[in-house]
Amino acid sequence: AQSVTQLGSHVSVSEGALVLLRCNYSSSVPPYLFWYVQYPNQGLQLLLKYTSAATLVKGINGFEAEFKKSETSFHLTKPSAHMSDAAEYFCAVSERTGNQFYFGTGTSLTVIP
Amino acid sequence: DAGVTQSPTHLIKTRGQQVTLRCSPKSGHDTVSWYQQALGQGPQFIFQYYEEEERQRGNFPDRFSGHQFPNYSSELNVNALLLGDSALYLCASSPAGGPYNEQFFGPGTRLTVL
Numbered sequence: 001a002q003s004v005t006q007l008g009s010h011v012s013v014s015e016g017a018l019v020l021l022r023c024n025y026s027s028s029v030p031p032y033l034f035w036y037v038q039y040p041n042q043g044l045q046l047l048l049k050y051t052s053a054a055t056l057v058k059g060i061n062g063f064e065a066e067f068k069k070s071e072t073s074f075h076l077t078k079p080s081a082h083m084s085d086a087a088e089y090f091c092a093v094s095e096r097t098g099n100q101f102y103f104g105t106g107t108s109l110t111v112i113p
Numbered sequence: 114d115a116g117v118t119q120s121p122t123h124l125i126k127t128r129g130q131q132v133t134l135r136c137s138p139k140s141g142h143d144t145v146s147w148y149q150q151a152l153g154q155g156p157q158f159i160f161q162y163y164e165e166e167e168r169q170r171g172n173f174p175d176r177f178s179g180h181q182f183p184n185y186s187s188e189l190n191v192n193a194l195l196l197g198d199s200a201l202y203l204c205a206s207s208p209a210g211g212p213y214n215e216q217f218f219g220p221g222t223r224l225t226v227l
């Protein structure tokens with residue numbers, strides 16, 4: 001089974017600073033990769049996804065992620081943090097031969113004014 | 114488009130009881146997945162329904178069962194509730210076609226077992 005590791009359960013950045021949230025997956029065959037955001041008392045909203053097209057994927061709200069097969073990573077970045085980015089972020093993978101999504105344990109992002 | 118809707122929003126049950134949670138998928142979607150999200154954790158896959166059949170199941174006991182109706186809506190049933198079943202239960206829908214499709218999530222049902 002797949003496993004997804006998100007390094008850093010809590011990340012704090014200053015407003016305007018770079019956001020970097022880390023995600024590593026375990027599969028030897030590159031899966032489909034997703035980043036979701038969850039605001040308090042809400043469901044998950046898709047930020048971006050990688051499905052074997054360009055390795056640099058751009059998403060909503062200025063977020064992007066780069067798929068690196070050699071590092072089995074799919075880190076999420078945003079050049080300049082905004083207060084509204086404070087939320088819980090989840091990395092998820094879906095195997096190419098299955099229908100199940102595997103989620104990481106999440107990273108809580110705090111933006112300091 | 115109403116998106117994925119779930120009912121009820123909150124639910125309080127006692128140990129040993131049974132509960133039914135409901136989900137209506139996003140318009141045009143025919144695949145429904147259920148997840149359990151414990152406090153401070155990522156969502157854990159329970160099962161997925163497609164064409165009224167359970168297509169795939171995660172590592173959950175048989176106390177967890179489901180159903181999908183001809184209109185693609187779905188129910189999650191949990192029998193013999195345990196304290197550890199307290200969690201946010203998320204429903205997600207997606208169009209048929211493959212695991213590369215984005216799953217759209219509902220707001221969840223918060224289940225508390227006392």
